[in-house]
Amino acid sequence: MTILVRLRSALGAVFVFAALGSPLAAQQGTITGRITDSASKQPLVGSSVQIIQTGRVTLVRGDGRYTITGVSPGAYDIRTLAIGYAAQRKTVVVKADETVALDFALAAVPFTLEELVTTVTGVQRRLEIGNSVSTIRADSLTQTQPIADLTQLLQARSAGVDILPSSGTVGSGSRIRIRGANSLSLSNEPVVYIDGVAVNTSASSSSLGTGGQAPSRLNDLDPDQIESVEIVKGPSAAVLYGTAAANGVIRITTKHGVVGPPRWHAYVEGGTQTDPNQYPTNYRAVGRTITGGTPGGALRTCLLTQLAAGVCTQETLLSSNILMNKATTPIGTGHSALYGADVTGGSENIQYFVSGQYQNQIGTLALPDTERTRLLTARSVNTLPANVLRPNSDKQISVRSNLTVQLNKLMDLQTNIGYSSGKLLLPQNDNNVLGILPSGYFSFTDTLGTPSWGFFAPGEIFSLLRQQDIERFTGSSHLQWRPLSWLSGYALAGYDIGQRLETSFSPTAQSPDFGTTNLGSKIDTRTELKTYTVSLGLTGTSRLAKSFALRTALGAGYTQDLFYQNQASGSRLAFGSNDIDGAAILSASQTTVTTIRIGAFTEEQLAYKDRLFVTGAVRVDNTSSFGADYKAIVFPKASVSWVLSDDPIFPKHTFVSLLRLRAAYGQSGLQPGALDALTYLSPSTSAISGTSTNAVVFGSLGLPGLKPERSGEAELGLDAAFFHGQTNVDFTYYNKKTTDALIARVLAPSLGVSSTRFENLGSVRNRGFELTINSRIVNSRNFAWDVTATGSTTKNELLALGAGIPPVIFGVQRHTVGYPLGGFWDRPIKSWNDANGNGIIELSEIVVGDTAEFRGSAQPTRQVTFNQVFTLFRGRLRVAALVDYQGGFYQYNSTEEFRCTATGNNCRAIQDPTAPLDQQARAVARRLHGSTTDWGYIEKADFAKLREVSATYTLPDAWARAFRAQHASVSVSGRNLHTWTNYTGVDPELNQLGQASSNGFGVRDFLTQPPVRTFIVRANFTF
Amino acid sequence: MTRTLRIQLALVGTIAAAACSPSDLLKVTNPDTIDPSGALTPAKVAPLYAGAVGDFALAAVGDNGGTEGQLLVSASFTDETGNSETFPTRKEYDQRGPTDPKNGTLLAVFRQLHRARRSAETAVDALKTVDTAPLTDPRIAESYSLAGLIYILMGENYCNGMPVSTATLDGTLTFTDPLTTTDVFNRAISRFDSALAYPANSTVTTLAKIAKARALLDLNQPAAAAAMVAGIPTTFVYNATFNLGVPGQNNPVFAFMNQNKRFSAANLDGGNGLNFRAALDPRVPWARVPANNRGFDRATPQYDQGKYANESASIPMVTGVEARLIEAEAALRVGDVPTWLNTLNTLRANTSLIPKVFPANFPAVNTSSAACAPSCIGLLPGFTALAPLTDPGDQASRVDLMFRERAFWLYLTGHRLGDLRRLVRQYSRSADAVFPGGGGAQYVIDGNPKGGIFGNDVNLSIPLDETNNPKFSACIDRNP
Structure with a gap:
């Protein structure tokens, strides 16, 4: 019997039981009621009720009412959330x-641990869980804050979660680090689940050659579809996710229907992007050669060190800035537009949420007018392709349909379907001679002070088309079954497929004349990214004694990831051809x-008087990438949560209204790459x-005994x-240790x-600390002031590399x-001194250390928001400001290093006698000292950013009615407004x-497009 | 618990158990890999041999613009080419050091060298295992010779103390003491002797003989070398071949120099290099097209080589011309000046040996005027043959002329570094006089200051990664 047949049999059995379960339904009762605000008497939409004995949760309808059917006769404790x-x-x-009525009137409090959290074993209250779990309420944020993608939603909102963007290029991805990096050789990105289904979130998902930037598959997700994001930060909480979750888990719950009449929500957004950054000026000192003590001959470049050596004179210091000059700059103003709508509603039996959104972002890069004129003339055309005018843009359409159906009194089925289609154009930049910023950074100034592009002009560079089209479908079916009052089960099946089509096109005779680029080429790459998820589980609750409740959970899961790629390429195209068919090669x-x-896995939780919770769990995993000699890995977990303030021993006073202590220990892992354990040969051609x-x-060369980390x-x-x-x-201390870390042991080349x-x-x-403080400093009818501060520290340290393994x-x-992973090292500049007082630092005036020393961490070690x-x-105007500080790290300023070496030869430090001496020293150390040390270019990078500012005004209902809406609001926001560094x-x-x-550790600032400043205006309407 | 529920739960458990057979669930296929286990068959061995030929070309010359091979590295290290690009790792060896032991480019080059060695030796073993008539299979001798040529490149280009290790497919790693340079050349000779034991045809036999002679010359045995090549046709060529239609198999010299402009044809490199360009010698065709052409770094004047006309041009690794040059040098060693001069002049008179097909963008031979600077090719109008040489009169000058002739005949074939080292080692020249930029000349390429001064290296060091070999810590010495 094949694998799939077996799985279908298993799932079929579950459905059979659903049908067989119906004989039990005939003797069920119903609980119904209404949840309201005790002060305003208004219904609490979005609240829920829970039968404590079974754990079953029912959402409240739009009118505040709830109904729980299929309840076996007996006494139950009902809890509101x-x-x-x-x-x-x-x-x-x-x-x-019979139907019994039970109403609740709830009092507002700023903080509660009764909030529900989704876990592998089902929904639980936060106070039952011994770990720190962050929850981000996405719905309110997307309506008021300048958020374009999921990583911006996560940025600066959870202590210990570090979002590391790579550039300001529209569509480029970010790295996500939760409590530091664990692995030297494997990915350090967390796994992501959407509605319980594992999805592909490759941080660098591209085969396009752009010089550095690549999109992340997280960019495919529409933040406006998201209800909440929960972040499970480490192995102590991620045990039950098994061998994939050591880096943490991000659980995304999309919006779902609420019982009630259809509620429509529509929004429209427009924005601009600008690049406020100051690009460096390029310098060139010109003079004459000194021969026999006399300057003469043609004008030539005279560097400071040559001036000091008496080789030449300096007559003029030329300067230009082709990137900042309005006539030549390829940096313009970008734009964005967003249109979306969704509807939610339903009956007792069926609830729905349907949404759709269109987004178009155009980056700041734009063809200068002079270049446009030149190309139109040179090519004898009237128009230019859109990608030539604007080489960076991202268009995306997203739709979602989530349906919850009560199949019968014992069984609910939730189906979630999300589809997105995107078209991304990426520019050439970074470590790329075909890049526009490299061409600008290395521009050359002639003796008249006129700059020329260092490599190629924008017209030819922007003619290179690098496009990624993505079609993404994510679907899941989640069956929940409650055959008995104390027993519930679930079956989940999900499918995430991305079809990635990438086109790299270099048009013949219109591309940069570099290598064979201008002979024309086209590369067509088609990639399928598939993830299948199947999981089953059972949870039973029982009461051991009056004060003790026991919760037992069992579960199993299967996940398959498939990467399949075909690439066809053709080079030497006929002029005007954009087809591989006509290529010569x-x-x-x-x-x-x-x-x-x-x-x-199995998990047991013992609860004492609903204030002390002790949990133990074990998960066993096996994967196809373990070595043939390694069978399975076992991950244990134990945690305690004690609501001390509920305990009689805790003194009652108004100062501390709640105190909960928690502790947890758990293990998770990371599996090796698919081929890491194998010894194999590769097909090739000769x-x-x-x-x-x-x-x-x-x-x-592989290792049969290869284990997971x-x-x-x-x-x-x-x-x-x-x-x-x-x-x-909320305060947490964590100490995480990764053992059996996969080290790519360097094999001697002589083998x-x-x-x-x-x-x-x-x-x-x-290890580190995380602290979150929420405070409502002022709370009055007309004015409220809320402050949220987070802080975290991360101390990352490589403890061992293995005997005989060098750094x-x-x-x-x-x-x-003994040092952080991926730390910066080089031979230090011990001292420099203008000993001869000529204002020029020469090689003899620098002292460089003999051996490399640690310069600093490449990742932030402390963050404060x-x-x-x-x-x-009265709540009509909401103004928010978010400041994000990251510190304790360094950045490699390779852009300036290259400008100061023979590649650019145009930085101030090697041309201008008035250049600061420290800059001269680092340039001389790099250029002339035998160590060629980059020490001076590895700089402290601590920064604070005014990350977000927003103002949201809720229009008076009368104004909203002018739009035929019930409610309306307007939001003005900005992102990356200022940087202090x-x-x-x-x-x-x-x-x-x-x-x-380098598995995400490689970091450097090298000719990369910096973050842009964004302003957005958004209008929201509710019908 | 009701009876119905008990039955249901029992059935769940049963079917779940049936569904769960872990080993079946975890089976995957990896079509991108080939399982090396199992018995060898002729069908399995043929692609191994092809892989050895391909690996040799990668190691000896390079690929189509990503990683250079021994030819391009040694050409840049010596005075054949200059660096015209930005990579610090390539400038380090063009400048002759100091070279960072972590130099990533040289590491990749060194790794490919050993991959090629292992590939050739694996192919030999595999061929001998399956061949039913090994003496008639030219692939055995050829694979032996490829291994031998790799050892020659190791000995000629690298320092004293070459590590050679083995790894089996079951993961067993075996390390031995590093080989001295003499050991390396002797190992090369042993490979050629093995090749000669499988004389399947004249091509593979001639290949082994000339290559062995080269190794003997490196061991300062010119007479034995000359005897080895006696009677070999001057027109013999063993090429590394390339194919335009397949990426990765383009002529690397053309790709790196003419297309990607990483290296430029040099002239008086370091001030004391040979005047490869100014000599306007038809054996070293070159052009600067357009007249203001600059390298990858947009600063160094770019002079393209014309010896290899396009991506498909073959590169002669072993030739009959080399055989004649070996004979000439042997004659010079024993003082037989007439034989020496006659051998060289016979070569010079053979116009079939001069390149006549040039890159498509090169200017046409100007039939109406002799003046073609600054964009010239070496083949001037009215060329009939290289003018015969005359005896310069003293032994030192004869040696200079001998090595000049070798430099021009063997231009961009991966011989120059070995020759410069032999000049120091066997002819007592000073390294500063022989190697470009010797004595600390400013590191300037055709007027473009690249920063710093030329270093003192006379060979390539072993990369730092080799310290993962417990038997290796550093070169025994860096002598020529």
Whole structure:
């Protein structure tokens, strides 16, 4: 029997039981009631009720009413759950075939631990969980804040979650780090689930050659479809997610229907992007050669060191800035537009949420008018292709349909379908001679002071088309089954497929004249990214004694990831051709990577008087990428949550209204890459007597006993509320250690095999603190002032690399025992001194250390965010400002380093005698000292950014009715409005290497487009 | 618990158990890989041999613009070409150091060298295992010779103390003491001797003989070398071949120099290099097209080579011309000046050996005027043959002339570094006089200051990654 047949049988059995379960339904009762605000008497839409004994949760309808059917006769404790309100609990007795009424009136409180959190075993209250779990309410944020994608939604909103953008290019991705980096050799990105289904979120998802930037598949997700995002930060919480979750888990819940009449919501948004950054001026000192003590001859470049050596004179210091000059700059103003609508509603039996959105973002890069004229003339055309005029843009359409159906009194089925279609144009930049910023940074100034592009002009550069089209479908079906009052189960099946079509087109005779580029080429790459998820689970509750409740959960899961890529390319195209068919040289390639992961778990939770919760769990995993000699891995977990303030021993006073202590320990893992354990040969081709012949070459040396990495984390924390919940504090200390870390052991070249072999040798530690403080400082009818501050520290350290393994070195970064992963290292500039007083630092005036030293971490080690919200005029006007600080790290200013070396030869430090001496010193050390040390270009990069500012005004209902709407609001917001930093490069938040270089550790500022400033105006309407 | 529910739960468990067979669930296929286990067959061995030929070309010359091979590295290291691009790692070896032991480019080059060695030796073993008539299979001798040529490149281009290690498919790694340069050349000779034991045809036999002679010359045994090549036709050529239609198999010299402008044809490199361009010698055709052409770095004047006309042009790795040059040098060693001079002049008179097909963008031979500077090709109008040489009169000058002739005949074939080292090692020249920029000349390429001064390296060092070999810590010495 094939695998799929077996799985279908299993799922079919579940459905059979659904039908067989119906005999039990005949003797059920019903609970119904209404939830309201005790002060305003208004219904609490979005609240829910829970049967404590079974854990079953029912959402409240739009009119505040709820109905729970299929309840077996007996006595039950019913609990209400509403964000911002104190929970209530009442007891009710249910009789067969009868309906009992139970209403609740809830009092508002700023903070509660009764909030529901989704876990692998089902929905639980936050106070039952011994870990810190962050929740971001996306709905309100997307309507008021300048958020274009999921990473902007996450940025600066959760302590310990670090979003590291790579550039300001529209569509480029970001790295996400939760509590530091665990792995040297595998991805450090968290796994993402959407409505319980694992999805592909490759941080660097592109085969296009652009020089560095690449999109992340997280960009495909429409933030306006998201209800909430929960962040499970570490192994202590992610145990039940198994061998994929050591880096944390991001659980996304999309919006779902609410019982009631259809509620429509529409929005329209328009915005601009500008680049406020100051690009450096290019310099050129010209003079004459000194021969026999006399200057003479033709004008020539005379560098400072040559001037000091008496080789030449300096007569004129020329300067130009082709990137800042209005006539030549390719940097303009970008635009964005967003249109969307959704509808939610339903009956007792069926609830729905349907949405659609169109978004168009146009980046700041634009063809200068002079270039446009030149091309139109040179090409004898009247128009130019859109990508030539604007080489960076991102269009996206997203639709979603979520349906919840009550199949019968015991069974609900939720189906979620999301579809997005995108078209992304990426410009050439970064480490790329065909890039527009490289061409500008290295521009050359002639003796008249006229700049010329360093490599190629914008017209030819923008003619290079690099386009990625993505079609993404994510679907899931979630069946929930409640055969008994104490037993519930679920079956989940999900499918995430992305079809990625990438086109790289270099038009013949219109491209930069570099290599064979201008002979024309086209590369067509088609990639399928598929993830299948199947999971099953059962949860049972029982009462051991009056004070003790027991909750048991069992589950199993299967996940398959498939990467399938075909690439066809043709070069030497006929002029005007955009088709591979007509190419003189054709080639093709194929890549297939499949990974399968299976696991099973069990969890027990003992609750004492609903204030002390002790949980233990075990998960067993196996994957297709483990070595053949390695069978399975076991991950344990234990946690305690104690609501001390509910305990009689806790003194009652108004200062501390809530205190909860929590502790947890758990393990999770990361599986090796699909081929890491294998020894294999690779197919290839060779020219034998000039004829292409199939060949086989050595592929890789593997290890049959290869194991997954194992991360164990201990977490201690507390949650406290003060002054009746006016201020609340969430504090966590974590200590996470990864063992069996996969080290790509460098194999000696003399072996003649692959350059590395993965072995489980290393260990890494991350530890730190996380603090979140929410406070309503002022709370009056006409004015409220809320402050949220978060802070976190991350100390990352490589504990071991394995016996005999030297530091792993990649450029100026290293993995060295005792230091942070990917730290910056180089030989230090010990001192410099203008000893001869000529105002020029010469080689003899610099002292460089003999050996490389640690310069600093490449990742931020401390983060602070400060968010203030002012609510005025009875809540009608809301003004918010978010400041984001990141510190304790360095950035490699490779842009300036290249400008000061023989590549650019145009930085001030080597041309201008009045240049600051420290800049001269670092240039001389790099250019002339035998060490060629980059020490001076590895700079402190601490920064603070005014990340977001917004003002949202809720229109008077009468004004809204003018639009035929019930409610309407207008929001004006801005992003990246100001940066405070001492970093001398354009922006410290850059990474030419994108998201995936050196497993995400590679960082440098090298000719990369910096973050842009965004302003958005958005109108929201509710009908 | 009701009876119905018990039955239901039992059935769930049963079907769940049936569904869960972990080993079946975890099976995946990896079509991008080839399982190396299992018995060898002729069908399996043929692509291994092809892989060895391909790996050799990658190691000896390079690929189509990504990673250079020994030819391009040694050409830049010596006075054949100059660096006209931006990569610090390439400038380091063009400047002759100091070279960072972590130099990523040289690491990739070194790794490919050993991959090629292993590939050739694996192919030999595989061929001998399956061949039913090994003495008639030219692939065995050829694979032996490819391995031998790799050892020659190791000995000629790298320092004293070359590590050679083995890895089996079961993951066993075996390390031995590094080989001295002499050991390396002797190992090369042993490979050629093995090749000669499988004389399947005259091509593979001649290949082995000339290559062995080269190794003997490196060991300062010119007489034995000359004897080895006696009677070999001057027109013999063993090429590394390329195919325009397949990316990765384009002529690397053309790709790196003419297309990507990473290297430029040099002239008086470092001030004391040979006047490869100014000599206007038809054996070293070059052009600067357009007249203001600049390299990848947009600063260094770019002079393209014309010896390899396009992406499909073959590169002669072993030739009959080399055989004649070996004979000439042997004659010079024993003082037989007439034989020496006659051998060289016979070569010069053979116009079939001069390149006549040039890159498409090169200017046409100007039939009406002799003046074609600054964009010239070496083949001037009215060319009939290279003018015969005359005896310069003293032994030192004869040696200079001998090595000049070798430099021009073997231009861009990966011989120059070995020759410069032999000049120091066997002819007692000073390294500063022989190697470009010797004595700390300013590192300037055709007027473009690249920063700093020329270094003192006379060979390539072993990259830092080799310290993962417990038997290796550093070169024994960096002597020529």
